[in-house]
Amino acid sequence: MTRPVPSVRFDRRRLLVTMAGAWLAGVFTIAGRAQSTAPGKSKIGVIGSGRIGGTIGGLWVKAGHPVMFSSRHPDELKSLVAELGPLASAGTVAQAAAFGDVLFVAVPYGALPQIGRENAAAIKGKVMLDACNAVASRDGAIADEVEHDGIGATSQKYLAGTRLVRAFNTMSYAIFQREAHRADPKLAVPIAGDDADAVAIAAGLVRDAGIDPVVVGKLADARRFQRGGPGYGQSVSAAELKQKLSLTP
Numbered sequence: 001m002t003r004p005v006p007s008v009r010f011d012r013r014r015l016l017v018t019m020a021g022a023w024l025a026g027v028f029t030i031a032g033r034a035q036s037t038a039p040g041k042s043k044i045g046v047i048g049s050g051r052i053g054g055t056i057g058g059l060w061v062k063a064g065h066p067v068m069f070s071s072r073h074p075d076e077l078k079s080l081v082a083e084l085g086p087l088a089s090a091g092t093v094a095q096a097a098a099f100g101d102v103l104f105v106a107v108p109y110g111a112l113p114q115i116g117r118e119n120a121a122a123i124k125g126k127v128m129l130d131a132c133n134a135v136a137s138r139d140g141a142i143a144d145e146v147e148h149d150g151i152g153a154t155s156q157k158y159l160a161g162t163r164l165v166r167a168f169n170t171m172s173y174a175i176f177q178r179e180a181h182r183a184d185p186k187l188a189v190p191i192a193g194d195d196a197d198a199v200a201i202a203a204g205l206v207r208d209a210g211i212d213p214v215v216v217g218k219l220a221d222a223r224r225f226q227r228g229g230p231g232y233g234q235s236v237s238a239a240e241l242k243q244k245l246s247l248t249p
């Protein structure tokens, strides 16, 4: 009997098919799980999953939101999403931009023009929370534009078509990590945007992260809490922040 060879061939083929299936299932699990959304929860796409994106996105996962974290190298996010559990997934920037009903961008400011350009169709009309700060030594000439035009107008220009809300830019990720969900009075963050519904959605997500939102005004008012502004670097309660920014209590 000379059967062993075909049988080995068959087994090898079956093994290869099984392995390919398992690999594909893995890929689709990484990019595609957490598709269903519980009532009151939003699908959130995080663009830039470093210190601030990873921290705030993690707080949203803990609040029950499905979050897709993205990177130009999504494989490197495996341990982050594994730690956060089944509501967290990882994908490319394009996948996260498509996944999120709400988007959170936390990348070096100089990357915004490219992100806005490459994902123009996917981000159009979506609520976009923007935590990016412009730092001349890192981001180059765009920091001058921010200084001149204000950060709200500049972000909106490069993230065209989004319902932009500035949020989570004023403090270190380590403070957010440590102080989120602390006992009252909670830590507060200033937010600002031109679209009232988008600001309300952003305020709800700030609360879900365990922090008090303080609405400072329109995008033009985001200048008041960009780097160098009076609201920047203030690790204080909502009442104290309103006082510092002369807002009505």
Ligand SMILES: NC(=O)c1ccc[n+]([C@@H]2O[C@H](COP(=O)([O-])OP(=O)(O)OC[C@H]3O[C@@H](n4cnc5c(N)ncnc54)[C@H](OP(=O)(O)O)[C@@H]3O)[C@@H](O)[C@H]2O)c1
Residues within 6 Å of the ligand: 047, 048, 049, 050, 051, 052, 053, 070, 071, 072, 073, 076, 093, 106, 107, 108, 109, 111, 114, 115, 131, 132, 133, 134, 168, 169, 170, 171, 172, 173, 174
């Ligand atoms: N760190 C803070 O405490 C803090 C607080 C408030 C605001 N911010 C602001 O938030 C932004 C992010 O700061 P961070 O400290 O979180 O930085 P980070 O830890 O270096 O993370 C930034 C992420 O952006 C991604 N990225 C870089 N260039 C990109 C591009 N061209 N396209 C897509 N993704 C890109 C990188 O992901 P891959 O390389 O994996 O693609 C990286 O993981 C900055 O604007 C910063 O000023 C930071």
